[in-house]
Amino acid sequence: MLPATLDSWIARAAASVSLMIHDHTMLVTTAAAIALLYAASRVHQFFVPPRALRHLPRAPVAVYLRWMLEGGGFLALNDAIMRAVREDALRKGLIASMEDTPRVYLRWFVGVWIVAVSNPDDTKTVFLNHELYEKGRINIGYARQFFGYNVAGAQTPDWKRQRKVVNPAFRRGWATSFFGDPARHLIANWDALGVVDPSQWMQRLTLDALSSAAFGHTMDSIHHPDNPMVTTYNRIIHNIFQQGPLLNPFYKLTPGAAQLRRDMKAFNDQIFVMIEAKTAERDRRRALGSGSGKVEDEDRRDLLDLMIDAQEGTTFSKEDLRSNTVVFFLAGHETTATALSFALYLLGMHPDVQQRARDEVIQVMGDLPSKPTPADQVPYPTVEQDRQFTFLNCVIKEVMRLYPSAPQLPMRITMAPSILSDGTHVPAQTHITVDMWALHHAREYWGPSNDKFNPDRWAETVLPDGSVPMQPGARGYTWAPFAGGQRICLGQQFSLVEQRVVLAMMLLRYEWTAVGDEDALRGHPRTAPSGLLRPDGVRLRMVRRDLV
Numbered sequence: 001m002l003p004a005t006l007d008s009w010i011a012r013a014a015a016s017v018s019l020m021i022h023d024h025t026m027l028v029t030t031a032a033a034i035a036l037l038y039a040a041s042r043v044h045q046f047f048v049p050p051r052a053l054r055h056l057p058r059a060p061v062a063v064y065l066r067w068m069l070e071g072g073g074f075l076a077l078n079d080a081i082m083r084a085v086r087e088d089a090l091r092k093g094l095i096a097s098m099e100d101t102p103r104v105y106l107r108w109f110v111g112v113w114i115v116a117v118s119n120p121d122d123t124k125t126v127f128l129n130h131e132l133y134e135k136g137r138i139n140i141g142y143a144r145q146f147f148g149y150n151v152a153g154a155q156t157p158d159w160k161r162q163r164k165v166v167n168p169a170f171r172r173g174w175a176t177s178f179f180g181d182p183a184r185h186l187i188a189n190w191d192a193l194g195v196v197d198p199s200q201w202m203q204r205l206t207l208d209a210l211s212s213a214a215f216g217h218t219m220d221s222i223h224h225p226d227n228p229m230v231t232t233y234n235r236i237i238h239n240i241f242q243q244g245p246l247l248n249p250f251y252k253l254t255p256g257a258a259q260l261r262r263d264m265k266a267f268n269d270q271i272f273v274m275i276e277a278k279t280a281e282r283d284r285r286r287a288l289g290s291g292s293g294k295v296e297d298e299d300r301r302d303l304l305d306l307m308i309d310a311q312e313g314t315t316f317s318k319e320d321l322r323s324n325t326v327v328f329f330l331a332g333h334e335t336t337a338t339a340l341s342f343a344l345y346l347l348g349m350h351p352d353v354q355q356r357a358r359d360e361v362i363q364v365m366g367d368l369p370s371k372p373t374p375a376d377q378v379p380y381p382t383v384e385q386d387r388q389f390t391f392l393n394c395v396i397k398e399v400m401r402l403y404p405s406a407p408q409l410p411m412r413i414t415m416a417p418s419i420l421s422d423g424t425h426v427p428a429q430t431h432i433t434v435d436m437w438a439l440h441h442a443r444e445y446w447g448p449s450n451d452k453f454n455p456d457r458w459a460e461t462v463l464p465d466g467s468v469p470m471q472p473g474a475r476g477y478t479w480a481p482f483a484g485g486q487r488i489c490l491g492q493q494f495s496l497v498e499q500r501v502v503l504a505m506m507l508l509r510y511e512w513t514a515v516g517d518e519d520a521l522r523g524h525p526r527t528a529p530s531g532l533l534r535p536d537g538v539r540l541r542m543v544r545r546d547l548v
């Protein structure tokens with residue numbers, strides 16, 4: 001028999017163990033309940049928008065999921081979304097017919113609800129208040145890791161620091177030879193082909209122009225599409241913008257992700273080598289006493305050179321130089337390739353407009369110098385001639401209205417509560433975008449010919465000196481492919497010069513018609529899976545003008 005004290009001690013111990021077990025069970029049960037509630041609320045947030053935004057029209061999440069899994073291009077998704085959004089808006093009494101576009105609606109991206117504005121008033125507000133509508137940061141997949149913290153993605157305080165260094169690289173003229181030289185290489189290839197895929201070739205041309213302009217060495221992807229730097233870059237971009245893997249929570253453990261990491265490292269190493277070489281070259285020039293190290297031909301100076309100069313005495317690091325160079329690649333070549341591909345396509349669908357554009361080019365530059373003209377002697381406009389195109393600028397504006405390269409403004413996030421023009425209260429920390437596609441196509445702002453290619457609609461905006469204003473305010477913020485406000489595209493001039501030079505050369509060299517698949521021929525080309533619009537299934541039949 002146990003002594004009484006021991007007995008009571010054991011009883012007390014047993015009671016407290018049982019209490020502990022009970023407490024522990026309680027603890028586990030409570031923790032499990034909290035975890036479950038949290039998971040349920042996350043699932044709920046994933047599929048159901050926040051209460052304050054629930055009144056806005058939206059498409060069911062299934063529409064997005066289906067598209068992400070199928071891997072289609074932007075236009076296929078957008079058609080399906082806008083049909084569902086319009087049906088919902090009609091049900092909610094927000095629009096009068098399926099032809100109308102709601103001023104504000106909701107989009108979805110991997111569980112994030114985004115307020116999309118598609119009217120000029122809110123577009124202007126978002127552009128002009130960039131500290132209230134800050135750059136959003138969704139850290140999914142590998143995009144953030146590859147593009148790093150660059151001027152295009154930075155939030156205000158850091159953006160100001162970055163812009164100081166990057167600005168001088170853009171605030172200057174652009175030598176037309178940056179674009180004329182690769183266009184001649186392209187012409188030499190196209191002469192031998194007859195039927196071409198504009199999208200594929202414009203990607204190559206703009207990559208070569210951009211690599212010359214960005215770091216003074218062309219990637220020469222027109223002649224060498226298999227150049228390892230080109231193929232690595234293309235693979236990275238393809239993999240980063242694939243939507244399907246974003247739905248896989250274990251994506252980063254897959255062999256595909258491992259390959260992507262290896263590619264990013266290889267590409268970045270190359271950029272670092274260039275940065276080192278350029279810095280050493282500048283120091284060498286200085287040591288030899290050649291002034292500040294600046295080269296003679298200012299318009300041919302490359303972006304990296306100018307950034308390396310401007311970064312002296314600032315906190316700009318090598319990683320800042322890398323991430324900005326990388327973002328120039330994405331921002332600077334895909335966008336212009338898209339604009340040029342659609343311009344060639346639309347001119348191929350509208351031979352009358354093509355001829356009027358050609359007449360203007362011949363009037364400004366004269367015709368081809370001889371019959372035949374060797375590819376490397378096809379003239380490109382001088383800087384002076386480039387300033388004299390009026391109709392060509394109207395064509396470019398109309399192309400970028402119908403096919404804005406970036407159909408949605410990169411995501412913003414509200415830093416404080418705000419109210420939109422339709423009275424919607426947007427809470428702080430809400431994601432928001434401008435739907436450039438909807439804005440550029442809405443019947444409300446473009447009339448019944450909203451979906452028609454009509455460069456003459458821009459005639460009334462031409463200034464007395466023949467120039468065509470390209471800022472969004474010139475048409476009340478209904479046209480804004482380069483965005484607006486302080487965060488307007490830094491490369492707008494670069495891209496416009498490139499588009500005019502390349503189109504002028506094509507117009508001199510060829511007459512062409514659009515061929516390709518059924519969608520392209522009926523005027524609704526498909527787009528390839530990509531972060532931007534990229535035509536798919538379009539082909540052009542090119543006929544040399546100097547041989548007829």
Ligand code: HEM
Nearest residue numbers: 151152331332335336339405410482483487489490491495
């Ligand atoms: C058709 C051609 C182009 C289009 C449609 C286009 C479009 C845009 C748009 C919509 C933005 C605003 C992004 C935002 O606010 O979130 C932007 C910003 C930017 N673009 Fe472009 N872009 C084009 C060409 C270029 C080129 C050729 C370069 C460089 C060589 C470039 C460099 C940049 C940079 C650095 C920014 C960030 C500016 C900032 O936030 O301060 N873009 N672009």
